[in-house]
Amino acid sequence: MHDFSFNKVAILGVGLIGASCALALKEKGLCRTVVGYGRREEHLQQAKERAIIDAYSLDSRKACRDADLVILATPVGLFTGLVEQIHGSLKKGALVTDVGSVKGTLVQELEVLMPDGVHYVGAHPIAGGDSSGIGEARADLFSEALCIVTPTRRTDPGATEKIITLWKQIGAKVELLDPERHDEIYAAVSHLPHIVAYALVNTVGDINAEYLTYAGQGFKDTTRIALSSPEMWRDIAILNRENLVRLIEMIRDNLEHMRNCIDTMDASCIDQEFNKAQALRKKLK
């Protein structure tokens, strides 16, 4: 008899990340059954047919009943409403986690919403890319990926330990961060780039959408993340708005400075900006 870490896992939101979690948990033998919840039955039906989930419900409360682990994997804007819905259906000792790209005040709100005896620990796996459906879901999506886990002073240490172990077992490299710090960092390295990519595509569209046919690999790479789900990223932008607004103002000022250097043909000013950026970017290569 297998000693599963979790008997029943409920995955709320069976998209790329939720479905990959399901596949990874099963492949590593960490759970007996996975139940999915989502808004569109056809998607859940597909996930079941592809053996990503064992069962599904269009009722989040039913999906969570008797679950040992509940993973919030919808767009982040739905998390608090979902937790309010499932509140009375969570069993004592259940563990709730999420895979959302925003932590900060959202983590505080979720902590407060948990019923007695249910522990919440926030997590954010850095994986997934621009697709959002189950089409590209795979058991090894998190292999070698970074997963940020964001316990707070209120978080149960045993629950944190279980979430860290889970992510390590499915192949991720775990790093702990304070939720506020997480949001400052990911506003810069993820949320701002999405805003910029959307704005860049729209700017080309504004001048002449037909110009897109002349785009080379550089444009394609720079704007790949503009393929990302607008719904998902709208929620992220709103929930991390304070950090993001500040960064949009900073890049606007950087662009304004470059505009002036170029307009006045100030070669050394342009050199300075481009060299600074190239040197920084090389650290990532």
Add this chain to the structure above:
Amino acid sequence: MHDFSFNKVAILGVGLIGASCALALKEKGLCRTVVGYGRREEHLQQAKERAIIDAYSLDSRKACRDADLVILATPVGLFTGLVEQIHGSLKKGALVTDVGSVKGTLVQELEVLMPDGVHYVGAHPIAGGDSSGIGEARADLFSEALCIVTPTRRTDPGATEKIITLWKQIGAKVELLDPERHDEIYAAVSHLPHIVAYALVNTVGDINAEYLTYAGQGFKDTTRIALSSPEMWRDIAILNRENLVRLIEMIRDNLEHMRNCIDTMDASCIDQEFNKAQALRKKLK
């Protein structure tokens, strides 16, 4: 005996594009010898050792003497100075072309600088990526790539035909564009994205360079072109400044609009911008 299209080809600037031209011309048997010119002897020596060029000179005039085809492949800011240098060394009937990312007024200037009996045709192969040395040069770099050829009313039709044939023979798909139109298009789909990528990296650097260690694939893709040669892109920015300044102002306004939507938590405004960008970007997938 082989009937070479060109007996001697001079490549001024043996970087990624210049070296790949040399390799492609040789592989297709289009020329007998390739002579390279550049500023740094060690690079030219390496190119010769790797059989990319047959000979080299640190004197552009010597490199061009008796050449049937001269390819300008340095950063674009050096083109006019180089043509002034080689003016007296170009043989009658020689063909001069370039591989620069800016056309527009530069093409007009180069046309005027050509000696009698020497024909100039502008070209811009859309290939290369972010590296600029010979390390990644290859004969098939232009295979299936788009190459824009920019004849004007003054251009000799026979010379245009030869340049079109040359690019087709080395595998490129050729498209003709007016030089001014070329610059409008590439300001949008190439030059602006470079400015944005440099600005994005600098913005993260301004807030905290250590945040870069948390960057995932999205950030890496969005900023890959910030690895590009600052010298090359400074020249492009200056020579195409009118189009570029206008576009920087447009993206600045788009970012400002998104900033306001996010700051006021106007979900439908954010949805509209993100959906518009996603739909446009999908056309390229």
